[in-house]
Structures are given as structure tokens and as C-alpha cells.
Amino acid sequence: MGWMRGLWERVREMLQRERFEDELDEEIAFHLEREAERLMAAGLDPDFARAEARRRFGDVSRVREDARDVSGVPWLECALRDARLAVRVLRRSPGFAASAILTLGLGIGATSAIFSVVDSVLLEPLPYPDPDRLVRIVQQNSPENRWNISVADFLALEERQEVFESVAAYQVAGAALSGAGPPEQITVGRVTADWFRVLGVEPAEGRTFLEGEDRGGASPVVVLGSALRDRLLGPGADALGTRVLLDGVPHTVVGVLEPGRATLAGVAAEAWPVLRLETPPRRGPFTLRGLARLRVDRTLEDARTELDEISRAIFPLWVDTGFRDEQARMTPYRLEALVLGDVRADLWLIFGAVAGVLLIAVSNVGNLFLVRAAAREREMALRASLGATRVRLAAQLVVESLVVAGAGGLAGLLLAWTGLEALLRADLAIPRVEEIGLDGSVLVVVGAITLGSAVLFGLAPLVRSFSAGTGRTALRTDSLARDAQGWSRLRAGLVSAEFAVAFILTTGAGLLVASFVRLQSVDPGYDAADAVAVQLSLPAARYPAYEDVQLFWQDALRGISETPGVEASGLGAALPPAGSGSAGTNNFDLLDRPIGDGESEPASLWNLASPGFFAALRVPLLRGRIFDERDREGGEPVVVVSESWARRYYPDREVLGARLYAGGDRSVAMTVVGIVGDVKYLGLDGIDDAAVYEPHWQGPLRTAHVVVRGRDADALVERTRRQIGTLDPELPLTNIETMLERTADSLSRPRQWTILLSLFAGAGLLLACVGVYGVLSYYVRIQRKEIGIRVSLGAAPSTVRRLVIGRGMTLAAIGVAVGVGASIYVARWLRALVFGVSPTDPLALALVGAGLMAVAFVACALPAITASRIDPALTLKGD
């Protein structure tokens, strides 16, 4: 193609510029020689001939220029020349260059990193086909009281539903893996046959489950995650057909998933064994979670209606077996909402903070360029009067701005990349973390904004000349001092805006810090020192019957309590201060105050514990007694309640002796025999401390936390391990930690978020100070003459200092005032994130305001001192 070859020639000419011009010179020289010879042959004398030859040729330099103009890639060479010039110019003002590049880098980098997270986690749809048709199915009798579905529920759902394309049930559990390699405890997701079909996930190798493989009688099969297969059999090894033992049960591997599919529907599991369903004898227990895909032509509302009907239809079928909660309904929720949980607010908050920093960064850079612009107006005017076209000047300025912006952009890229790595490594409990990566489109957008504004501000010097017409006024020496009102007002406005944003950021960070401090001093309700906890899970294969489970716990507890060094020991289903997910809840009906028709039963946290649990955690008994072995033999079942529970349900009457039905089961009533102190089961910032404790032998308890109190943590763990080992050598101990570690871990997430937001607030404040410093320095410089005059008329240095500082502090004060208003407006979003403090606390706002003013004062100090040192003799002599 002709034009391509032409372009190639041009590029070659550009790259070999020097050789090109030398050759042209030689060619022209030759031509002139020959022409001169011809003229001499015609009779002219040599000197005259040479002159005439030259004359006839035309303007040699013009020819050279013309040749140069049509060769190479002119605009590119021009731009490169400008760029080289720009670098030289910038090297002469290192302060400006460094500030601009660092500021831009910070703004671009931070915003890109955080926005990548927000984009991947909040904005990108879940990585399944048609993810908004995926729903979770939970059971509830009111929106606050949700629990799982049961096998009976699921079978009924499968049989009767028409609104879903496919339905599946799942359980997240730990399982002991053996058979291929050393035994270990892994997390598995037990799923029914249609699980993968609901999600739309295809295996990388083999197949998923077939219909009927999730019924009793079918031989157990499993789909492995890619990482587990690599670990057990070697990377990429053929696993299909091999057998692995999960909790002692052999499973045949029928498929392997892709490496990127370790987490499905928010469940991170290493293997997916099939969940085999048997016809249930009762409605409960409620151990399954439901997941389904809506039909294309049905909505969530349709699903809600149908599930409601199904729930009501199946209730009478099971009413004889003890399930009495008539209000219980299966309910659909969008999967996305449940996966993201409460991290949405946190992420948008951080994003807001980062956007604030970006705003400050851009306006700082703008200010820097504007200041520089004023200084260069004369230069531009001079060049214009010498014949440079406006386009040419504009082009040069744009290239200069682009050089700065380009360097800033590169710095931003580096910061974004390292920042994202650090973010992912920090313990921020962000869901979908496996999907986070530096998004190219994000970088492009953010980069374009910042670069665009840099370029815009870079053209400032020309704007005035465009509007003023001739540049002659700019050439006058005192033009700098008469700096247009418009520009300096704009710069002042930018600085005030920076302080306003910095105020909001600092307030937010301060609130988080205050919340965190408060959180740390919350009384958890137990004594975390000198106690260790381990988790044990009894597999159904080896402990099939209820009695086997009870016998094991009985022997284990006795053995541990008799071990030397153990002051107290016990077990519980829920262990504080776990997050909201792991503690179970149950609904109940008080006998002396039953609920009316159409009302929902109240619910509270429901823990199963051994009598020693309270002593092991040092939870105080306030009144009455703890249940003990005597309650085991016959008689009525008993419970113990927490202080908050007693206060809420029996505020003015005696709670001891009160009786209640639990879980809708009206066949047996339980009696309250004791009140214990409140324990923070839902995190240290939990507000609801009502809890009911049932003795562990009253319910099937396969997974429990064993708590042992004593001095030497390592020794205790070792002895516990040995004790358990004598009873069952194949039972692994998991989640081994001291209660101190466990308590500290629960604070880890709020700590990290606080640090992160404080970092941004600090950055924003720093940038704002840089901004006010820059503006004041410049102001002092251009007002030198005026200040010199004042000093020579008798003004004291302190007066001058006051003048400068006053100017700077006014800007800061305006910013703070605006910031206060904005903070109050933003407070409503902050409310959900702070603990124990009010976002509009006047004292807090006043403190932040004072802090910012103090910081601004420091930033004003240096220019003020410089101003006070101005020697009138020097400044008045002239410019």
C-alpha cells in the first residue's frame, strides 16, 4: 500500500535526520558546482558564475527548509523537540515539577486502586451467566429471624415449584480428607445434583453430577477444586475415577473445576461432594441452604409468592412431628445481596475518601500550573510579539503539561499497582477478593481526568492573551503585581475547597479512630486471658446415633477436666466474639405471654453449652443456677438466660421459673433456672446481647468449641489433644487459638479500615497544606514590592507576618466552615459505620476544625517569615 510505504519512508527520514540533511547539502553543493561550471563555459568569470548559479537556484536555506518540512513526521518531531525543551525547563524548577508529579501520582494511583476494588466487588456482576436470576432461599418467620431450610423443605420445593429453572441445596462443612496423601481437614461444600447447573458452571474436566446421584442409595461422588487436585495428585494429573475418603466415606471423583472457580456463590470450598438426601422422618433439622435460578420469564416477586404457598401447603404435613411454627416461610433473596453483605457501605466510604483526595490533588496541580502561568505570561507575550503563532505556543504549553502529567501518570500507575497488592494482603474481609485486579479501563478514565485537567491548566497563560487581544499589556514590568483578580480568586477558592474536603476526610477518619478505641474497651462478657479454644467436629459416619455423640462429649469433658493444669473446661456451639454468621438463633414462645394470632414468635441467640462452659469463660452467674448433670435424668428440660434477655422479656417480673416453648415445638416446655452475664457473641460492637443457653445434651451437637482455662496455653492444647486422641485418634482439632487471639482477631477488620481511611485523610490534609503553602509563597513573591513599601514606611516584621498569615488562615477558615456543613450532611452515611460516637458530635467537629487551622498555621509560617524578612532596599530598586 502506497501510503504505508510513504509513512515508513517518513519515519526513516525522521530517525536519520542528520544523515538526511547532510546528503541534501551535498546534493545542493554538487548542483551549484555544475551550474557554475556551465555558466563559466558560457563565458562568465568564475566568481560571477558561482554567484549567478546561487542566485538562479533560489534561497538555499529555504530549499533546505522546504525539503525538511515535507520530510519526516513534522508534527511528531516538533512535539519531541518541545518535550526535550520542556524537560530542560522543568529541571530548572524542580520544586514545581516534583510537587506536580507527586500530587498527580498520588491522586491517580490511589483512586485507580480503590476504584478497581469497588468496580470488581460492587459494580461487576457475579461471574455466572445471568447472575441476577440467582436467588438464595432461606427460611424465616420475620425478616429479622432467618434460618436454614431442611431436607423436607427442599424435597417439597423440588417437587412443587414451577418458578425456578433449577434448584439446589448446599451445606458448608469441614471434612477429614484421607486416602490420597496425609490426612487433613478441609472445607467442603456438600451440594445436591443441580448445584453446578443452577450456577451455570462447567467443569474443566469430567462432568458434574447426574440426576439421582443426590439420593440415598447412589454411590457417593465428588467434584474437586483444581487446587486440591494439584495438591493431592500432582498438577494437571488425571483425577477422574480416583477415590478420596471424606470423613471416612469413599467418594469417586467425577470432575475437576477450573482454577478460577474456587469460590462458588460465596462459598470457598476445596471439594464439592454430593449431598445425599434421605426421606426425612421430621420437618427439621434445618441444616441446608437453598440456591436456585429463576426462569427467564419470572420475577423475584413470583418466587416469593410461590414459596409462600409451598410453605403453607407443607406445614400441615409435618405438624404432628413437632414443628409448630406456622409463620415460617421459605423466602428468596438475590444472591448478590447476600454475598456482598455489609461491605458495601465500607467500600463506598473509602471510595468517597479517595475521590476527595483526587479532588484535592487535581486542584493542587491546577494551582501549581496557574501560579506558573502567571509567571510565564510575559514570556508568552514576548514570543507572540516575535512572531510565534498562538497555535505554536499552545502546542508547546500542552506538551509541557503532558510531560509533567505523563510522569505523574507513571508514578500513579506504580502506586496503584503496589497499593492494590497491599490492599489485597491486608485483612479487610472483602468478598469476591479473588476477582479483584487492576482494571485497565479504570486507569484510563482516571488518568484521562487528571491529565485532562493538567493540560487545561497548562494553557492558562494563553487564555488571558486570547481575551486581552494584544499581549502588550503583559509586557509591562508591573503586570505581575496587578495580577488579575479573577485568577487569584480562583486560586484562593481552590485552596479553600481543599480545606473543606480535608475537613470531611479528617472528620471521617477521626470518627473511625474514636469508634475503634471505644470498641477496644468494650467488655466482652468473658475473661479472655488464660483460656484456649479448639473446635471439634464429629462425622456422622463414625458417630451415627445421637447417643454416640453424647457419649463422646461426656468422656471428652471428663477427661479434660481431670487433666492437671486445667482450672475449668466446657464446650459450646457458639463461641464469642464470633461474627454474626456462626451463632445460631431460635424462636420461642413464653408460656405466660404467648403470641397472638398472626404475630411472629420472638427469637434470640441460642447456644448449646456444657455446664463447665460458663466457668471456662468466666461468665458470671448472676442469679439462680447453671444446669448440671442432675437435670439430665428425666424431669423437665431447663435453660439459662442472659441478663439482657431477662431484662427484655421479664423487665418487671421474676424470670426464674418462667417457661417457654422453643423452635415451635409445643410438645415440651423448658424452664428458666438461671441468669448469667451478657456475652458479646455478635462481635464487640454487637448491640443485642440476649441469649438463651440449653444444655448440650438437649440437642444434637456435632460441632462444638471446647474451651479450656489454665495457665500454659501450649501445654493445655497438647493435653487436650492427647485426651481427644485417646478417645478418637482420627479426630482432628481445628481452629486452635487462645481466647486473647480470638478477641483480637475480631478487631482486626475495623482496625484495618480505620488505618486505611486515616491514611487517605492524612494524604488529603498534607496536600491541602501544600496547596496553601504554595499559594502563599507565590503571593509573597508577587507582592514583594508592596510589602517592601510597607516596611519602608515603618511596618514592623510582625505586622507583615500577620498580614500573610491572616490571608492564609482566612482561606483555611472558609474551607473549614464549608467542611463543617458538608460533614453534617454526610453524617447520615457515616452513622452506620461508627460505634459509640455520634457523627455530628459538636466537640469532635470543633476539634477537627481547630486541628486543621493549627496545621494551616504551620503551613503559613514559612511564607510569613520570608515576607517579614523582605529588604525594602532590594525590592524597591526595581524589577
Added chain:
Amino acid sequence: MSILRSELLRGTLDLMVLKTLTRGPEHGWAIGQAIRSGSGGVFEVNQGSLYPALQRMKRRGWLTAEWRLTEGNRRARFYTLTAAGRRQLDQEERAWGMTSAALDRLLRTT
């Protein structure tokens, strides 16, 4: 005969250069001379505009250039017509023929 130092249409300069080179490779000065003598002195090429034009045509692929020694043992850049250049020449000759015939007809009939 007056020497026309008019601004030659760029196209006609190309045509003349290409035509000249059908006789064999030449250097810039010789091309200029050939055009002057070949046109009977009517066309005096603006010598300065010759070299940019040669460069342009070279970039288009109609000519190639290489440095050689003349008979006088001096170094000069010689331009050679390429196949593409020949095709371009044919095209331009035809175009010129049509233009001049049309102009001719116009001038004769009025």
C-alpha cells in the same frame, strides 16, 4: 523567447521528471538541464523546487536514489525510474493528453 519562470503545476513537474528519467538514471542537476533543453528553453525549472519534488516522488516509490560517481569522479545522487514510476508516467501522459485535447477543442470552437 522569454523564459517562463511561472509556478509550474506540481503535476507537470512530476511528468517532466519522470519522462526525463526514461532515458536512464540521472542526477538532479542533469534532470533540470534536460527539462530546459528538452522543452526548447520554455520551461526553466525553479531549481530549488526540484529537490523537494524528487524527494516526494522517491517517497511515493516512483524513483529510487543512490549515490554514484560521475564521469568527473565526483559524488552525486542518481535517480532511477521504477516500474511504479513508469506506470505513473503512462497515467500522467494520458491525463495530460486528455486535458490538452479538451482545452484545444474549447479554444478552437469559440
